[in-house]
Amino acid sequence: MEQLPHELVERVCEFLTLDDLKKTLTVSSSFQYASERASGAYAHFDLTRDNAQQFIDLYNGRRWPYLRHVRFRTQLPPYEEDEQADEADEEPGETHRCRESLEERQEKDTLFTDEINFVFSTLRTLEHSKLPGNFQLTIYAPVREVRGVVCAHRNCVSWRLHLKNPDALPQLNSVRALSLEDEILIFPLEEERCLQNIDLRILIDLAEQLPRLEYLGCKVDGGRGWTPDYESEEAREYLRDWEGPHRDSRHDFAKALESATLPSTLRQAQLDFLHPLSSPERIDQTIEVPDLVSPAQHDPFSSSLRLLSYQLRKLELKLVADASLFWPADSATSWPNLESVSILFHMSSPSGRWYFAGPNGDGRDTEGYEVTEASYPPLMDTLAEETLDEEAEDHGFQLSNVTCNKFRVQPNDEVLVPFLTAFARAASSMPVLKEACIWTKLRWDASDVEGYDEDDGTQYAQWPDEPLAWGITFHYSKSRQLWWSTGHWRPDGALRQLFQDIGDKTTELIEYWGHERYGEGLPLRPIFDQFDIFGEPRSTSKWPVKAS
Numbered sequence: 001m002e003q004l005p006h007e008l009v010e011r012v013c014e015f016l017t018l019d020d021l022k023k024t025l026t027v028s029s030s031f032q033y034a035s036e037r038a039s040g041a042y043a044h045f046d047l048t049r050d051n052a053q054q055f056i057d058l059y060n061g062r063r064w065p066y067l068r069h070v071r072f073r074t075q076l077p078p079y080e081e082d083e084q085a086d087e088a089d090e091e092p093g094e095t096h097r098c099r100e101s102l103e104e105r106q107e108k109d110t111l112f113t114d115e116i117n118f119v120f121s122t123l124r125t126l127e128h129s130k131l132p133g134n135f136q137l138t139i140y141a142p143v144r145e146v147r148g149v150v151c152a153h154r155n156c157v158s159w160r161l162h163l164k165n166p167d168a169l170p171q172l173n174s175v176r177a178l179s180l181e182d183e184i185l186i187f188p189l190e191e192e193r194c195l196q197n198i199d200l201r202i203l204i205d206l207a208e209q210l211p212r213l214e215y216l217g218c219k220v221d222g223g224r225g226w227t228p229d230y231e232s233e234e235a236r237e238y239l240r241d242w243e244g245p246h247r248d249s250r251h252d253f254a255k256a257l258e259s260a261t262l263p264s265t266l267r268q269a270q271l272d273f274l275h276p277l278s279s280p281e282r283i284d285q286t287i288e289v290p291d292l293v294s295p296a297q298h299d300p301f302s303s304s305l306r307l308l309s310y311q312l313r314k315l316e317l318k319l320v321a322d323a324s325l326f327w328p329a330d331s332a333t334s335w336p337n338l339e340s341v342s343i344l345f346h347m348s349s350p351s352g353r354w355y356f357a358g359p360n361g362d363g364r365d366t367e368g369y370e371v372t373e374a375s376y377p378p379l380m381d382t383l384a385e386e387t388l389d390e391e392a393e394d395h396g397f398q399l400s401n402v403t404c405n406k407f408r409v410q411p412n413d414e415v416l417v418p419f420l421t422a423f424a425r426a427a428s429s430m431p432v433l434k435e436a437c438i439w440t441k442l443r444w445d446a447s448d449v450e451g452y453d454e455d456d457g458t459q460y461a462q463w464p465d466e467p468l469a470w471g472i473t474f475h476y477s478k479s480r481q482l483w484w485s486t487g488h489w490r491p492d493g494a495l496r497q498l499f500q501d502i503g504d505k506t507t508e509l510i511e512y513w514g515h516e517r518y519g520e521g522l523p524l525r526p527i528f529d530q531f532d533i534f535g536e537p538r539s540t541s542k543w544p545v546k547a548s
Contacts, residue, residue, distance in 0.1 A: 439471020
Protein backbone atom coordinates (compact mmCIF):
# COMPACT_ATOMS: atom_id res chain seq x y z
CA MET A 1 0.00 0.00 0.00
CA GLU A 2 2.89 2.36 0.67
CA GLN A 3 3.76 2.14 -3.04
CA LEU A 4 0.47 3.68 -4.20
CA PRO A 5 0.77 7.24 -5.50
CA HIS A 6 -0.26 9.80 -2.88
CA GLU A 7 -2.71 11.46 -5.31
CA LEU A 8 -4.48 8.13 -5.89
CA VAL A 9 -4.81 7.49 -2.15
CA GLU A 10 -6.27 10.96 -1.62
CA ARG A 11 -8.75 10.38 -4.45
CA VAL A 12 -9.87 7.01 -3.09
CA CYS A 13 -10.49 8.43 0.37
CA GLU A 14 -12.72 11.17 -1.04
CA PHE A 15 -15.33 8.53 -1.93
CA LEU A 16 -15.28 6.57 1.34
CA THR A 17 -17.84 6.86 4.14
CA LEU A 18 -16.76 7.88 7.63
CA ASP A 19 -16.94 4.25 8.79
CA ASP A 20 -14.75 3.13 5.92
CA LEU A 21 -12.29 5.95 6.54
CA LYS A 22 -11.85 4.75 10.12
CA LYS A 23 -10.89 1.31 8.78
CA THR A 24 -8.20 2.75 6.51
CA LEU A 25 -6.35 4.54 9.32
CA THR A 26 -4.14 1.50 9.98
CA VAL A 27 -3.61 0.41 6.36
CA SER A 28 -0.59 2.64 5.82
CA SER A 29 0.75 6.05 6.74
CA SER A 30 -0.42 7.38 3.37
CA PHE A 31 -3.96 6.16 4.01
CA GLN A 32 -3.87 7.51 7.55
CA TYR A 33 -2.98 11.02 6.37
CA ALA A 34 -5.50 10.94 3.52
CA SER A 35 -8.26 9.54 5.75
CA GLU A 36 -7.73 12.23 8.37
CA ARG A 37 -8.00 14.91 5.72
CA ALA A 38 -11.03 13.41 3.97
CA SER A 39 -12.96 12.84 7.21
CA GLY A 40 -12.90 16.53 8.12
CA ALA A 41 -12.26 15.53 11.72
CA TYR A 42 -9.50 18.10 12.03
CA ALA A 43 -11.04 20.82 9.88
CA HIS A 44 -12.76 22.76 12.71
CA PHE A 45 -11.58 23.76 16.16
CA ASP A 46 -13.27 25.78 18.92
CA LEU A 47 -10.34 27.48 20.60
CA THR A 48 -10.48 28.47 24.29
CA ARG A 49 -7.92 29.49 26.87
CA ASP A 50 -8.32 26.07 28.48
CA ASN A 51 -7.56 24.03 25.36
CA ALA A 52 -4.91 26.25 23.76
CA GLN A 53 -2.07 23.81 24.44
CA GLN A 54 -4.15 20.93 23.08
CA PHE A 55 -4.75 23.01 19.95
CA ILE A 56 -1.04 23.65 19.51
CA ASP A 57 -0.13 20.00 20.07
CA LEU A 58 -2.82 18.79 17.67
CA TYR A 59 -1.85 21.03 14.76
CA ASN A 60 1.89 21.34 15.31
CA GLY A 61 2.54 18.66 12.74
CA ARG A 62 1.01 17.13 9.65
CA ARG A 63 -2.55 18.17 10.60
CA TRP A 64 -1.83 21.90 10.23
CA PRO A 65 -2.91 21.89 6.52
CA TYR A 66 -6.18 20.14 7.47
CA LEU A 67 -7.40 23.10 9.51
CA ARG A 68 -10.17 25.09 7.80
CA HIS A 69 -11.99 26.95 10.57
CA VAL A 70 -10.99 28.29 13.98
CA ARG A 71 -13.79 29.65 16.17
CA PHE A 72 -13.14 31.79 19.23
CA ARG A 73 -15.75 33.06 21.68
CA THR A 74 -14.50 36.12 23.51
CA GLN A 75 -15.31 36.21 27.23
CA LEU A 76 -15.94 38.83 29.88
CA PRO A 77 -16.29 37.98 33.58
CA PRO A 78 -19.86 38.05 34.96
CA TYR A 79 -21.18 41.31 36.31
CA GLU A 80 -22.21 41.10 39.93
CA GLU A 81 -23.94 44.02 41.56
CA ASP A 82 -21.90 45.99 44.04
CA GLU A 83 -23.43 45.59 47.50
CA GLN A 84 -22.86 49.29 48.17
CA ALA A 85 -25.23 50.13 45.32
CA ASP A 86 -28.14 49.02 47.51
CA GLU A 87 -27.31 51.15 50.47
CA ALA A 88 -30.11 53.52 51.34
CA ASP A 89 -27.88 56.50 51.99
CA GLU A 90 -26.37 56.47 48.50
CA GLU A 91 -27.69 59.26 46.28
CA PRO A 92 -28.22 59.13 42.50
CA GLY A 93 -25.09 60.47 40.82
CA GLU A 94 -22.87 58.66 43.35
CA THR A 95 -23.65 55.04 42.40
CA HIS A 96 -23.36 52.78 39.36
CA ARG A 97 -26.23 50.43 40.07
CA CYS A 98 -27.75 51.21 36.66
CA ARG A 99 -24.92 52.57 34.57
CA GLU A 100 -21.35 51.63 33.75
CA SER A 101 -18.70 54.04 34.97
CA LEU A 102 -15.88 55.27 32.76
CA GLU A 103 -13.48 53.04 34.70
CA GLU A 104 -15.67 49.98 34.14
CA ARG A 105 -15.86 50.67 30.41
CA GLN A 106 -12.09 50.99 30.20
CA GLU A 107 -11.65 47.76 32.13
CA LYS A 108 -13.97 45.95 29.72
CA ASP A 109 -11.98 47.29 26.75
CA THR A 110 -8.79 45.96 28.33
CA LEU A 111 -10.29 42.53 28.98
CA PHE A 112 -11.66 42.31 25.44
CA THR A 113 -8.30 43.39 24.00
CA ASP A 114 -6.61 40.64 26.01
CA GLU A 115 -8.98 38.11 24.44
CA ILE A 116 -8.11 39.24 20.91
CA ASN A 117 -4.39 39.26 21.73
CA PHE A 118 -4.70 35.70 23.03
CA VAL A 119 -6.23 34.24 19.88
CA PHE A 120 -3.82 36.08 17.57
CA SER A 121 -0.80 35.09 19.66
CA THR A 122 -1.90 31.45 19.81
CA LEU A 123 -2.29 31.23 16.05
CA ARG A 124 1.03 33.00 15.56
CA THR A 125 2.73 30.36 17.72
CA LEU A 126 1.81 27.71 15.17
CA GLU A 127 2.64 29.89 12.18
CA HIS A 128 6.12 30.61 13.49
CA SER A 129 7.37 27.12 12.69
CA LYS A 130 5.07 26.26 9.78
CA LEU A 131 4.27 27.27 6.28
CA PRO A 132 1.18 29.53 6.17
CA GLY A 133 -2.07 27.68 6.70
CA ASN A 134 -5.37 28.23 4.94
CA PHE A 135 -8.36 28.72 7.23
CA GLN A 136 -11.16 30.99 8.42
CA LEU A 137 -11.09 32.73 11.79
CA THR A 138 -14.48 33.50 13.33
CA ILE A 139 -14.53 35.67 16.45
CA TYR A 140 -17.76 35.95 18.45
CA ALA A 141 -18.79 38.94 20.54
CA PRO A 142 -18.85 38.29 24.29
CA VAL A 143 -22.07 37.47 26.13
CA ARG A 144 -21.78 38.69 29.70
CA GLU A 145 -23.70 37.11 32.52
CA VAL A 146 -25.50 39.64 34.73
CA ARG A 147 -26.06 38.05 38.12
CA GLY A 148 -28.32 39.15 40.90
CA VAL A 149 -29.05 42.52 39.34
CA VAL A 150 -32.32 44.31 40.03
CA CYS A 151 -31.86 47.08 37.46
CA ALA A 152 -32.48 46.02 33.85
CA HIS A 153 -30.20 48.78 32.56
CA ARG A 154 -27.30 46.41 33.18
CA ASN A 155 -28.79 44.00 30.65
CA CYS A 156 -29.09 46.73 27.99
CA VAL A 157 -25.69 48.27 27.30
CA SER A 158 -25.16 50.85 24.54
CA TRP A 159 -21.46 51.57 24.98
CA ARG A 160 -19.28 49.70 22.48
CA LEU A 161 -16.30 47.49 23.24
CA HIS A 162 -13.05 48.83 21.78
CA LEU A 163 -9.83 47.15 20.73
CA LYS A 164 -6.75 48.86 22.15
CA ASN A 165 -3.54 49.17 20.11
CA PRO A 166 -4.60 46.95 17.19
CA ASP A 167 -1.27 47.63 15.45
CA ALA A 168 0.44 45.62 18.20
CA LEU A 169 -1.31 42.42 17.10
CA PRO A 170 0.91 39.91 15.27
CA GLN A 171 0.21 39.50 11.57
CA LEU A 172 -1.28 36.15 10.58
CA ASN A 173 -0.57 34.84 7.09
CA SER A 174 -2.72 31.73 7.52
CA VAL A 175 -6.07 33.47 8.02
CA ARG A 176 -7.67 33.71 4.57
CA ALA A 177 -11.19 34.50 5.85
CA LEU A 178 -12.29 36.57 8.84
CA SER A 179 -15.76 36.87 10.32
CA LEU A 180 -16.83 38.89 13.36
CA GLU A 181 -20.21 37.75 14.67
CA ASP A 182 -22.91 37.99 17.31
CA GLU A 183 -23.40 34.27 17.80
CA ILE A 184 -26.72 34.13 19.64
CA LEU A 185 -29.88 36.17 19.96
CA ILE A 186 -30.31 37.62 23.45
CA PHE A 187 -33.57 38.92 24.93
CA PRO A 188 -32.06 41.19 27.60
CA LEU A 189 -35.30 41.88 29.49
CA GLU A 190 -35.98 38.15 29.79
CA GLU A 191 -32.50 36.76 30.48
CA GLU A 192 -29.70 37.31 33.00
CA ARG A 193 -27.10 38.01 30.34
CA CYS A 194 -26.16 40.76 27.94
CA LEU A 195 -24.66 40.65 24.44
CA GLN A 196 -21.86 43.20 24.33
CA ASN A 197 -21.87 45.55 21.36
CA ILE A 198 -18.56 45.63 19.45
CA ASP A 199 -17.16 48.82 17.95
CA LEU A 200 -17.53 48.36 14.20
CA ARG A 201 -14.02 49.55 13.36
CA ILE A 202 -12.60 46.41 15.00
CA LEU A 203 -13.47 44.56 11.79
CA ILE A 204 -11.12 46.80 9.83
CA ASP A 205 -8.40 46.82 12.52
CA LEU A 206 -8.26 43.02 12.48
CA ALA A 207 -8.35 42.77 8.68
CA GLU A 208 -5.25 44.96 8.44
CA GLN A 209 -3.29 42.33 10.38
CA LEU A 210 -4.18 39.56 7.89
CA PRO A 211 -2.04 40.17 4.78
CA ARG A 212 -3.43 37.20 2.80
CA LEU A 213 -7.10 37.78 3.60
CA GLU A 214 -9.53 36.82 0.81
CA TYR A 215 -12.91 37.08 2.57
CA LEU A 216 -14.21 39.58 5.13
CA GLY A 217 -17.52 38.95 6.88
CA CYS A 218 -19.61 40.03 9.85
CA LYS A 219 -22.98 39.38 11.45
CA VAL A 220 -23.37 42.12 14.03
CA ASP A 221 -25.94 44.50 15.38
CA GLY A 222 -24.64 47.69 13.78
CA GLY A 223 -26.92 49.82 15.96
CA ARG A 224 -30.59 50.04 16.73
CA GLY A 225 -31.69 53.54 15.83
CA TRP A 226 -35.34 52.56 15.93
CA THR A 227 -37.95 52.37 18.66
CA PRO A 228 -38.97 48.74 19.36
CA ASP A 229 -42.64 47.93 18.87
CA TYR A 230 -43.42 47.10 22.52
CA GLU A 231 -46.37 48.93 24.03
CA SER A 232 -44.57 49.23 27.36
CA GLU A 233 -42.80 52.59 27.63
CA GLU A 234 -40.50 51.05 30.24
CA ALA A 235 -39.42 48.30 27.80
CA ARG A 236 -38.83 50.87 25.05
CA GLU A 237 -36.67 52.99 27.32
CA TYR A 238 -34.56 50.10 28.63
CA LEU A 239 -33.99 48.68 25.14
CA ARG A 240 -33.04 52.05 23.68
CA ASP A 241 -29.71 51.97 21.88
CA TRP A 242 -28.38 55.42 22.73
CA GLU A 243 -27.80 57.43 19.59
CA GLY A 244 -24.35 58.80 20.50
CA PRO A 245 -22.45 55.49 20.71
CA HIS A 246 -24.43 54.23 17.69
CA ARG A 247 -23.39 57.18 15.51
CA ASP A 248 -19.82 57.22 16.79
CA SER A 249 -19.31 53.55 15.96
CA ARG A 250 -20.40 54.16 12.36
CA HIS A 251 -18.18 57.22 12.01
CA ASP A 252 -15.18 55.49 13.61
CA PHE A 253 -15.60 52.59 11.18
CA ALA A 254 -15.48 55.10 8.32
CA LYS A 255 -12.32 56.76 9.66
CA ALA A 256 -10.62 53.37 10.07
CA LEU A 257 -11.55 52.21 6.57
CA GLU A 258 -10.56 55.47 4.86
CA SER A 259 -7.05 55.27 6.34
CA ALA A 260 -6.65 51.48 6.22
CA THR A 261 -4.36 49.51 3.97
CA LEU A 262 -6.40 46.38 3.36
CA PRO A 263 -4.84 43.23 1.92
CA SER A 264 -4.56 43.28 -1.86
CA THR A 265 -5.81 39.67 -1.83
CA LEU A 266 -9.27 40.66 -0.52
CA ARG A 267 -11.92 39.66 -3.07
CA GLN A 268 -15.13 38.98 -1.14
CA ALA A 269 -17.07 40.82 1.55
CA GLN A 270 -20.29 39.69 3.25
CA LEU A 271 -21.18 42.34 5.82
CA ASP A 272 -24.42 42.10 7.77
CA PHE A 273 -24.90 45.14 10.03
CA LEU A 274 -28.59 44.34 10.61
CA HIS A 275 -28.17 41.09 12.50
CA PRO A 276 -30.50 39.55 13.42
CA LEU A 277 -32.86 40.78 10.70
CA SER A 278 -35.86 40.43 13.00
CA SER A 279 -34.57 43.34 15.12
CA PRO A 280 -34.84 46.15 12.52
CA GLU A 281 -38.29 44.84 11.56
CA ARG A 282 -39.88 44.89 15.00
CA ILE A 283 -40.04 48.66 15.23
CA ASP A 284 -42.60 51.42 15.60
CA GLN A 285 -42.55 53.14 12.20
CA THR A 286 -44.39 56.21 13.50
CA ILE A 287 -41.45 57.27 15.68
CA GLU A 288 -38.59 59.44 14.40
CA VAL A 289 -35.11 57.96 14.06
CA PRO A 290 -31.77 59.72 14.69
CA ASP A 291 -29.81 61.70 12.13
CA LEU A 292 -26.55 59.74 11.96
CA VAL A 293 -25.04 61.92 9.23
CA SER A 294 -24.88 65.54 10.44
CA PRO A 295 -22.84 67.65 10.30
CA ALA A 296 -21.57 65.82 7.19
CA GLN A 297 -23.44 66.14 3.89
CA HIS A 298 -23.41 62.38 3.25
CA ASP A 299 -23.11 59.36 5.48
CA PRO A 300 -19.42 58.63 6.24
CA PHE A 301 -20.21 54.97 6.94
CA SER A 302 -21.81 54.44 3.51
CA SER A 303 -19.12 56.27 1.56
CA SER A 304 -16.33 54.35 3.29
CA LEU A 305 -17.90 51.03 2.25
CA ARG A 306 -17.79 52.25 -1.33
CA LEU A 307 -13.99 52.44 -1.01
CA LEU A 308 -13.92 48.85 0.23
CA SER A 309 -15.84 47.62 -2.81
CA TYR A 310 -13.38 48.70 -5.52
CA GLN A 311 -11.12 45.64 -5.36
CA LEU A 312 -13.86 43.06 -4.69
CA ARG A 313 -15.43 40.46 -6.96
CA LYS A 314 -18.35 39.67 -4.68
CA LEU A 315 -20.13 42.01 -2.26
CA GLU A 316 -23.13 41.48 0.01
CA LEU A 317 -24.29 44.21 2.38
CA LYS A 318 -27.17 44.46 4.86
CA LEU A 319 -27.24 47.94 6.36
CA VAL A 320 -28.64 51.42 6.81
CA ALA A 321 -27.13 53.41 3.94
CA ASP A 322 -27.50 56.42 1.67
CA ALA A 323 -26.56 57.11 -1.96
CA SER A 324 -22.88 57.74 -1.17
CA LEU A 325 -22.53 53.97 -0.84
CA PHE A 326 -22.51 53.81 -4.64
CA TRP A 327 -21.43 57.04 -6.22
CA PRO A 328 -19.10 59.89 -5.20
CA ALA A 329 -20.51 63.34 -5.90
CA ASP A 330 -17.33 64.82 -7.35
CA SER A 331 -16.13 62.27 -9.90
CA ALA A 332 -16.95 59.17 -11.88
CA THR A 333 -15.51 55.85 -10.82
CA SER A 334 -15.74 52.21 -11.74
CA TRP A 335 -15.73 48.78 -10.18
CA PRO A 336 -13.63 46.71 -12.61
CA ASN A 337 -13.82 43.40 -10.71
CA LEU A 338 -17.31 43.17 -9.18
CA GLU A 339 -19.27 40.20 -10.51
CA SER A 340 -21.96 39.80 -7.84
CA VAL A 341 -23.62 42.48 -5.72
CA SER A 342 -26.45 42.15 -3.20
CA ILE A 343 -27.66 45.11 -1.13
CA LEU A 344 -30.36 44.76 1.54
CA PHE A 345 -31.09 48.28 2.78
CA HIS A 346 -33.23 49.30 5.72
CA MET A 347 -36.30 51.41 4.97
CA SER A 348 -34.89 54.26 7.08
CA SER A 349 -31.90 56.25 5.85
CA PRO A 350 -28.87 57.42 7.88
CA SER A 351 -30.17 61.00 7.84
CA GLY A 352 -33.41 59.94 9.52
CA ARG A 353 -35.52 60.28 6.38
CA TRP A 354 -37.49 57.21 5.30
CA TYR A 355 -37.27 55.46 1.94
CA PHE A 356 -40.89 54.37 2.32
CA ALA A 357 -44.06 56.11 3.50
CA GLY A 358 -47.65 55.14 4.13
CA PRO A 359 -50.00 54.48 1.19
CA ASN A 360 -51.51 57.95 1.65
CA GLY A 361 -48.10 59.63 1.82
CA ASP A 362 -48.07 59.89 5.61
CA GLY A 363 -44.58 59.85 7.11
CA ARG A 364 -43.06 61.02 3.84
CA ASP A 365 -41.55 64.23 5.30
CA THR A 366 -40.39 62.83 8.64
CA GLU A 367 -36.93 64.15 9.50
CA GLY A 368 -34.30 62.59 11.74
CA TYR A 369 -33.63 64.15 15.12
CA GLU A 370 -30.28 65.61 16.12
CA VAL A 371 -27.69 63.60 18.01
CA THR A 372 -26.34 65.76 20.86
CA GLU A 373 -24.32 65.44 24.06
CA ALA A 374 -27.54 64.27 25.71
CA SER A 375 -27.59 61.26 23.33
CA TYR A 376 -25.08 59.29 25.42
CA PRO A 377 -25.85 57.07 28.41
CA PRO A 378 -25.05 58.71 31.74
CA LEU A 379 -21.94 57.48 33.51
CA MET A 380 -23.66 57.46 36.88
CA ASP A 381 -27.14 56.63 38.12
CA THR A 382 -29.78 59.33 37.79
CA LEU A 383 -33.06 60.05 39.52
CA ALA A 384 -34.89 59.44 36.22
CA GLU A 385 -33.49 55.92 36.05
CA GLU A 386 -34.45 55.16 39.62
CA THR A 387 -37.97 56.27 38.80
CA LEU A 388 -37.98 54.07 35.70
CA ASP A 389 -36.83 51.10 37.78
CA GLU A 390 -39.69 51.64 40.22
CA GLU A 391 -42.24 51.85 37.40
CA ALA A 392 -40.88 48.68 35.81
CA GLU A 393 -41.04 46.89 39.15
CA ASP A 394 -44.64 48.00 39.65
CA HIS A 395 -45.97 47.35 36.14
CA GLY A 396 -43.60 44.84 34.56
CA PHE A 397 -42.60 44.96 30.90
CA GLN A 398 -45.60 43.22 29.29
CA LEU A 399 -43.41 42.05 26.40
CA SER A 400 -46.27 40.13 24.81
CA ASN A 401 -48.04 43.42 24.01
CA VAL A 402 -46.78 45.09 20.83
CA THR A 403 -47.99 47.97 18.70
CA CYS A 404 -49.30 47.56 15.16
CA ASN A 405 -47.52 50.55 13.58
CA LYS A 406 -45.99 49.02 10.46
CA PHE A 407 -47.46 50.97 7.57
CA ARG A 408 -44.55 52.02 5.32
CA VAL A 409 -45.10 50.10 2.06
CA GLN A 410 -45.19 52.96 -0.49
CA PRO A 411 -41.89 54.20 -2.00
CA ASN A 412 -41.01 57.74 -0.97
CA ASP A 413 -39.64 58.92 -4.31
CA GLU A 414 -37.97 62.03 -2.92
CA VAL A 415 -35.61 59.87 -0.84
CA LEU A 416 -35.65 56.50 -2.63
CA VAL A 417 -35.14 57.57 -6.26
CA PRO A 418 -31.73 59.25 -5.63
CA PHE A 419 -30.62 56.09 -3.82
CA LEU A 420 -31.72 53.83 -6.69
CA THR A 421 -30.22 56.24 -9.23
CA ALA A 422 -26.83 56.01 -7.53
CA PHE A 423 -27.03 52.21 -7.48
CA ALA A 424 -27.94 51.97 -11.17
CA ARG A 425 -25.15 54.33 -12.21
CA ALA A 426 -22.64 52.36 -10.17
CA ALA A 427 -23.87 49.02 -11.58
CA SER A 428 -23.48 50.33 -15.12
CA SER A 429 -19.78 50.92 -14.31
CA MET A 430 -19.23 47.28 -13.41
CA PRO A 431 -18.04 45.77 -16.71
CA VAL A 432 -17.99 42.13 -15.53
CA LEU A 433 -21.20 42.25 -13.48
CA LYS A 434 -23.19 38.99 -13.66
CA GLU A 435 -25.83 39.54 -11.00
CA ALA A 436 -27.07 42.34 -8.79
CA CYS A 437 -29.87 42.89 -6.33
CA ILE A 438 -31.08 45.85 -4.29
CA TRP A 439 -34.01 45.26 -1.98
CA THR A 440 -35.61 45.86 1.39
CA LYS A 441 -37.97 44.11 3.78
CA LEU A 442 -41.47 45.48 4.38
CA ARG A 443 -44.33 44.60 6.71
CA TRP A 444 -48.01 45.54 6.83
CA ASP A 445 -49.52 45.61 10.32
CA ALA A 446 -51.14 49.03 10.66
CA SER A 447 -54.23 48.66 12.82
CA ASP A 448 -52.81 51.15 15.36
CA VAL A 449 -52.06 53.80 12.72
CA GLU A 450 -54.67 56.48 12.23
CA GLY A 451 -56.46 56.03 8.92
CA TYR A 452 -55.45 52.37 8.47
CA ASP A 453 -57.24 50.66 11.33
CA GLU A 454 -59.74 49.13 8.90
CA ASP A 455 -57.25 48.55 6.07
CA ASP A 456 -56.52 44.84 5.62
CA GLY A 457 -53.63 45.55 3.23
CA THR A 458 -54.93 43.41 0.36
CA GLN A 459 -54.68 46.31 -2.08
CA TYR A 460 -50.88 46.35 -1.54
CA ALA A 461 -50.13 42.63 -1.40
CA GLN A 462 -51.93 39.37 -2.03
CA TRP A 463 -50.77 38.07 1.38
CA PRO A 464 -50.30 41.23 3.46
CA ASP A 465 -49.93 39.33 6.74
CA GLU A 466 -46.77 37.62 5.51
CA PRO A 467 -43.22 39.08 5.39
CA LEU A 468 -43.09 41.32 2.30
CA ALA A 469 -40.27 42.63 0.13
CA TRP A 470 -39.56 45.30 -2.47
CA GLY A 471 -36.63 45.37 -4.84
CA ILE A 472 -34.95 45.07 -8.22
CA THR A 473 -32.68 42.28 -9.47
CA PHE A 474 -30.40 41.93 -12.47
CA HIS A 475 -29.08 38.68 -13.89
CA TYR A 476 -26.89 38.11 -16.92
CA SER A 477 -26.56 34.73 -18.60
CA LYS A 478 -27.51 34.34 -22.27
CA SER A 479 -29.47 37.57 -22.00
CA ARG A 480 -29.73 40.42 -19.57
CA GLN A 481 -32.72 40.00 -17.29
CA LEU A 482 -34.17 42.80 -15.15
CA TRP A 483 -36.81 41.96 -12.55
CA TRP A 484 -38.92 44.76 -11.09
CA SER A 485 -40.47 43.30 -7.92
CA THR A 486 -41.89 46.66 -6.87
CA GLY A 487 -45.62 46.10 -6.54
CA HIS A 488 -47.66 48.87 -8.17
CA TRP A 489 -44.74 51.30 -8.21
CA ARG A 490 -43.03 52.12 -11.52
CA PRO A 491 -39.83 54.10 -12.16
CA ASP A 492 -39.83 57.21 -14.29
CA GLY A 493 -38.21 57.06 -17.74
CA ALA A 494 -34.81 58.33 -16.61
CA LEU A 495 -34.43 55.85 -13.76
CA ARG A 496 -35.66 52.96 -15.85
CA GLN A 497 -33.11 53.80 -18.55
CA LEU A 498 -30.28 53.75 -16.00
CA PHE A 499 -31.24 50.23 -14.96
CA GLN A 500 -31.57 49.19 -18.59
CA ASP A 501 -27.96 50.31 -19.14
CA ILE A 502 -26.59 47.74 -16.68
CA GLY A 503 -24.48 45.05 -18.32
CA ASP A 504 -23.41 44.55 -21.92
CA LYS A 505 -25.81 46.75 -23.88
CA THR A 506 -25.15 44.75 -27.05
CA THR A 507 -26.93 41.81 -25.39
CA GLU A 508 -30.70 41.46 -25.41
CA LEU A 509 -32.51 42.86 -22.34
CA ILE A 510 -35.65 41.19 -21.01
CA GLU A 511 -37.67 43.02 -18.34
CA TYR A 512 -40.12 41.40 -15.96
CA TRP A 513 -42.70 43.30 -13.92
CA GLY A 514 -43.80 41.51 -10.81
CA HIS A 515 -44.45 37.79 -10.52
CA GLU A 516 -47.40 35.67 -11.57
CA ARG A 517 -47.76 34.26 -8.09
CA TYR A 518 -48.04 37.67 -6.43
CA GLY A 519 -50.01 39.54 -9.08
CA GLU A 520 -49.39 43.29 -9.13
CA GLY A 521 -48.88 43.51 -5.38
CA LEU A 522 -45.78 43.31 -3.23
CA PRO A 523 -44.02 39.94 -3.34
CA LEU A 524 -43.13 37.74 -0.40
CA ARG A 525 -39.55 37.48 0.78
CA PRO A 526 -38.51 34.10 -0.65
CA ILE A 527 -37.85 35.55 -4.10
CA PHE A 528 -35.08 37.68 -2.59
CA ASP A 529 -33.95 35.18 0.01
CA GLN A 530 -33.09 32.92 -2.92
CA PHE A 531 -30.72 35.58 -4.24
CA ASP A 532 -27.86 34.35 -2.05
CA ILE A 533 -24.61 35.12 -3.83
CA PHE A 534 -22.63 33.20 -1.19
CA GLY A 535 -24.93 30.18 -1.14
CA GLU A 536 -25.02 27.00 -3.16
CA PRO A 537 -25.21 26.34 -6.03
CA ARG A 538 -24.57 29.96 -7.05
CA SER A 539 -21.23 30.24 -5.25
CA THR A 540 -18.24 27.95 -5.79
CA SER A 541 -16.04 29.85 -3.32
CA LYS A 542 -14.65 28.01 -0.29
CA TRP A 543 -15.36 31.08 1.86
CA PRO A 544 -17.12 31.40 4.14
CA VAL A 545 -16.62 27.94 5.59
CA LYS A 546 -19.90 26.07 5.86
CA ALA A 547 -21.08 25.47 9.42
CA SER A 548 -20.00 22.14 10.85
